[in-house]
Amino acid sequence: MKKLTFDLLKTDDGGSKARAGVIHTERGDIETPIFMPVGTRATVRGVPERDLHNAGAQIILGNTYHLYLRPGNDVLISQGGLHKFASWPKPILTDSGGYQVFSLAKLRKLTADGVTFRSHIDGSSHFFTPESVIEAQRAIGSDIMMVLDECPPHPCEHIYAKNSNEITMKWAKRCQVAVENSEPLYGKHQALFPIVQGSVYKDLREYSAKTLVDMDFEGYAIGGLSVGEPIPLLYEFTDFTTDFLPKDKPRYLMGVGTPANLLEGIARGIDMFDCVMPTRNGRNATIFTRMGGMNIKNMRYINDPRPIDEACTCYACTTYSRSYIRHLFTVQEMLAPMLASIHNIHFYVEIMKEARKHILDGTWSAWYPGMAATVGGKMVDGQ
Amino acid sequence: MKKLTFDLLKTDDGGSKARAGVIHTERGDIETPIFMPVGTRATVRGVPERDLHNAGAQIILGNTYHLYLRPGNDVLISQGGLHKFASWPKPILTDSGGYQVFSLAKLRKLTADGVTFRSHIDGSSHFFTPESVIEAQRAIGSDIMMVLDECPPHPCEHIYAKNSNEITMKWAKRCQVAVENSEPLYGKHQALFPIVQGSVYKDLREYSAKTLVDMDFEGYAIGGLSVGEPIPLLYEFTDFTTDFLPKDKPRYLMGVGTPANLLEGIARGIDMFDCVMPTRNGRNATIFTRMGGMNIKNMRYINDPRPIDEACTCYACTTYSRSYIRHLFTVQEMLAPMLASIHNIHFYVEIMKEARKHILDGTWSAWYPGMAATVGGKMVDGQ
Numbered sequence: 001m002k003k004l005t006f007d008l009l010k011t012d013d014g015g016s017k018a019r020a021g022v023i024h025t026e027r028g029d030i031e032t033p034i035f036m037p038v039g040t041r042a043t044v045r046g047v048p049e050r051d052l053h054n055a056g057a058q059i060i061l062g063n064t065y066h067l068y069l070r071p072g073n074d075v076l077i078s079q080g081g082l083h084k085f086a087s088w089p090k091p092i093l094t095d096s097g098g099y100q101v102f103s104l105a106k107l108r109k110l111t112a113d114g115v116t117f118r119s120h121i122d123g124s125s126h127f128f129t130p131e132s133v134i135e136a137q138r139a140i141g142s143d144i145m146m147v148l149d150e151c152p153p154h155p156c157e158h159i160y161a162k163n164s165n166e167i168t169m170k171w172a173k174r175c176q177v178a179v180e181n182s183e184p185l186y187g188k189h190q191a192l193f194p195i196v197q198g199s200v201y202k203d204l205r206e207y208s209a210k211t212l213v214d215m216d217f218e219g220y221a222i223g224g225l226s227v228g229e230p231i232p233l234l235y236e237f238t239d240f241t242t243d244f245l246p247k248d249k250p251r252y253l254m255g256v257g258t259p260a261n262l263l264e265g266i267a268r269g270i271d272m273f274d275c276v277m278p279t280r281n282g283r284n285a286t287i288f289t290r291m292g293g294m295n296i297k298n299m300r301y302i303n304d305p306r307p308i309d310e311a312c313t314c315y316a317c318t319t320y321s322r323s324y325i326r327h328l329f330t331v332q333e334m335l336a337p338m339l340a341s342i343h344n345i346h347f348y349v350e351i352m353k354e355a356r357k358h359i360l361d362g363t364w365s366a367w368y369p370g371m372a373a374t375v376g377g378k379m380v381d382g383q
Numbered sequence: 384m385k386k387l388t389f390d391l392l393k394t395d396d397g398g399s400k401a402r403a404g405v406i407h408t409e410r411g412d413i414e415t416p417i418f419m420p421v422g423t424r425a426t427v428r429g430v431p432e433r434d435l436h437n438a439g440a441q442i443i444l445g446n447t448y449h450l451y452l453r454p455g456n457d458v459l460i461s462q463g464g465l466h467k468f469a470s471w472p473k474p475i476l477t478d479s480g481g482y483q484v485f486s487l488a489k490l491r492k493l494t495a496d497g498v499t500f501r502s503h504i505d506g507s508s509h510f511f512t513p514e515s516v517i518e519a520q521r522a523i524g525s526d527i528m529m530v531l532d533e534c535p536p537h538p539c540e541h542i543y544a545k546n547s548n549e550i551t552m553k554w555a556k557r558c559q560v561a562v563e564n565s566e567p568l569y570g571k572h573q574a575l576f577p578i579v580q581g582s583v584y585k586d587l588r589e590y591s592a593k594t595l596v597d598m599d600f601e602g603y604a605i606g607g608l609s610v611g612e613p614i615p616l617l618y619e620f621t622d623f624t625t626d627f628l629p630k631d632k633p634r635y636l637m638g639v640g641t642p643a644n645l646l647e648g649i650a651r652g653i654d655m656f657d658c659v660m661p662t663r664n665g666r667n668a669t670i671f672t673r674m675g676g677m678n679i680k681n682m683r684y685i686n687d688p689r690p691i692d693e694a695c696t697c698y699a700c701t702t703y704s705r706s707y708i709r710h711l712f713t714v715q716e717m718l719a720p721m722l723a724s725i726h727n728i729h730f731y732v733e734i735m736k737e738a739r740k741h742i743l744d745g746t747w748s749a750w751y752p753g754m755a756a757t758v759g760g761k762m763v764d765g766q
Contacts, residue, residue: 041714042707048718049702071685071710078686079706087702302454303461319432319470323462324425327454331424334717335431 001184002026004144004191004218006250014365017242017269020356023219023250025143026188027083027091030058032250032271033355035262035348036093038279041066042086045279046341049087051315055346056353059091059143061274064136065100068126069119073139081141081186093274094142095254096133096175096195098149099223110150112167130174134182134192141186146221147175149195154228161199168197169211176215193252195223196241200233209244219250222270226256235264242269259288259351260376263368266355273352278344283337285329288347290371292380296340300381301326314346315339351375384567385409387527387574387601389633397748400625400652403739406602406633408526409571410466410474413441415633415654416738418645418731419476421662424449425469428662429724432470434698438729439736442474442526444657447519448483451509452502456522464524464569476657477525478637479516479558479578481532482606493533495550513557517565517575524569529604530558532578537611544582551580552594559598576635578606579624583616592627602633605653609639618647625652642671642734643759646751649738656735661727666720668712671730673754675763679723683764684709697729698722734758 005024012018023030037044037052038061044052052060062082071085079085082092098115101108105117105126114129130148137145149168152161172194179192194212198204212220222241225234238253245251252272253265262273278288287294289309294301296308304322312318316325316339328336351371358364388407395401406413420427420435421444427435435443445465454468462468465475481498484491488500488509497512513531520528532551535544555577562575577595581587595603605624608617621636628634635655636648645656661671670677672692677684679691687705695701699708699722711719734754741747 041710041716043711043716043718046717048698048721050698066714070714071706075685075706075710079688079704084688085704085707085710087707302458305462305467315431315433321462321468323454323458324468324470327425327458327468331449331453333424333426334429334721335426337717338431338721 001187001189003189006219006248008247010360012359012364013362016267016365016368017239018266018355018359018364018368019269019271020359021250021271025091025191027089027143028058030091031356033266033352034058034272035352036061036272036274037345037349038063038274038276039086039088040276041070042082044341044345046283046338047279047345051342052088052345055314055349057090057345057349059093060088062092062094062140062142063097063100064094064133064140065097065104067094067140068097068136069121073136076139076141077185081139083141091143092140093144094137094140094146096146096148097128097136098133099151099255101128102151110167112170114148130171131178134175134178137190138182138185141184141188142190143188144191144193144219145179147172147192147194149197149223151224151227152197152199154199156199158201158204161197161201161204165197165204165208168195169208172212173215176217191218193217193219193221195221195254197224199224200229200237202240205237205241206244209241213244213246217249219252220245221252221254223254225253226261231261234261235268238265238270239268245269258376259348260372262348262352263355263372263375267368278348279341282340282344285336285340287340288344288375289380290347290351290375292374292377294381295379296322296325297329298326298381308343309347312343312346312350314343316343384570384572386572389602389631391630393743395742395747396745399650399748399751400622401649401738401742401747401751402652402654403742404633404654408474408574410472410526411441413474414739416649416735417441417655418735419444419655419657420728420731421446421657421659422469423659424453425465427724427728429666429721430662430728434725435471435728438697438732440473440728440732442476443471445475445477445523445525446480446483447477447516447523448480448487450477450523451480451519452504456519459522459524460568464522466524474526475523476527477520477523477529479529479531480511480519481516482534482638484511485534493550495553497531513554514561517558517561520573521565521568524567524571525573526571527574527576527602528562530555530575530577532580532606534607534610535580535582537582539582541584541587544580544584544587548580548587548591551578552591555595556598559600574601576600576602576604578604578637580607582607583612583620585623588620588624589627592624596627596629600632602635603628604635604637606637608636609644614644617644618651621648621653622651628652641759642731643755645731645735646738646755646758650751661731662724665723665727668719668723670723671727671758672763673730673734673758675757675760677764678762679705679708680712681709681764691726692730695726695729695733697726699726
């Protein structure tokens, strides 16, 4: 089995920290910067695998918390892991479940050993430890596993963030040991990424990053941002943290964000992103385009025969009109959220491809501020 | 513009009335017997057009009542009709809306002139006449339009069925005149089929059929069956009615039914069928196969890596396992009802193709009783 490796192909020389590279895994290469569609419960909601392929998605996300609860480790093992189960042969990254335990589960109790929680589905009691989340991710068979962490809320006191960070650092070590002491179940190497925490405290972020880098992982994630802090803080702490991460390893900013957030993240040295926005907003009729956002339920689209985006090659744009998709939302047909989600995922993946091309071509710094302003600007329909 | 024509290729000589033929329309040929997926609100629920094409669907249904209310005639006209709107270039048949007015709308009031009703959506008041439903179907641009009719419930008194039938006959004539006095909006001929009614009274069915045949339409529908009567009556009155219909015109049994009902309908001389069962049951995890029915939520499928049907070429069967689809239903992901609906539509279209092949090959009478017993029999999983 071959370890995960990263080739840094180019770093922007126009004043930003934007990078283009390739992550090599046993299930295929991942060209960075990359957006990873979120397949929470073994499916990217409303987006069949054929549309993920069509979008050019190279890696998707699974959520260990959700998959551990349903279908559970046993079913996943019986089916040969998540790749076969979900009919997705390309790379998969799984989070550790920590974030969901702290945001979704009930009656959680944190100790140095792990966290006890009750399932948000049926109230059943469960215990996650660094070792058990590795076991769950072995059952899943993800190409990139994440360590168990605690993700502090925003705002939080320095002392809370410091203590939380200590636990996260210890759990990262235990996860690393658990990985060393176990084997993949499906014959493919599974990398492990730790998560830099530390809230919006520079001393804690620096300590967290340095501690984890000393432990030598195959890539590094930044967590605990995009949790309610003002956008300038998101950008400031992304920028601050990447300075402490090795140049020859991929960097993953967890749970971020809008198309503009992604471009700003790239400019601050991030290679990998995931977010539920394209699917969650799609289900609510909010559509992302390179011209800005659209609320496709808007009355102005009632007779509009054009596709959402003439230049887009997704199934929704190559097949259906704005008028039709608006109608589907109006009558609450399930094809509506599907088409909007398919388009949004396509757009997110596409905008990353375009960003990569500009970085490689040396045109990033000329291109990105305008595009970030457009995709981060007003809705094109004024809604 | 060319009228709709029908070539009867072969009639079973093994003792049944099964027929194989071709309906020629300006938007393509329809090989009969045929199942027409129901696209109530301009979409076959949960089944994108790519999967209708993959199933080999040659014609789909639209519901005038629903389309008249939303998106409405104006939007349909602005978009160049339902074919362009729904991105479906092949033939479309529309019902007249009569059935929905009598089953779905509120506060309906029937007069000789037409029917006043309140929308089931917003309570707004509307008036359907034979002329207005033709106008609506002109806006839709369907290749086969249906006359406005009243569909009596089951059971109903002879006197009610007789009076209702008289209205339906008069409305059929007025629809025919309305078609003669109007033009298609999109340059393609639109055929008109009347509907034989008469409940389960042979004198009324005979009178209805003969009256309509005398009026000379391009095809004939049988309505008012599959409305709650016992199955033997459905079969008896289908058989009885087709004897009065011309051999050189297509015959459409409205709203029928299970896969077994379709095969029994073919044996009684029917060429065309529509039903919401494959999509409605699919949404509830009930799956049709040539081995019988399946409840895919059944615990027995939890670790089953096989597709629903190994021989099926639908997207669900060629991509995903029973275990995975069961999981999707368990976690209520929207991909679940989609995949089940895609498979069921594929199966319905496929079983008609198979029936047609057997009629043409002269093997119908040997094949159909066994297949009807299997697909009409128990669930394969004993549920």
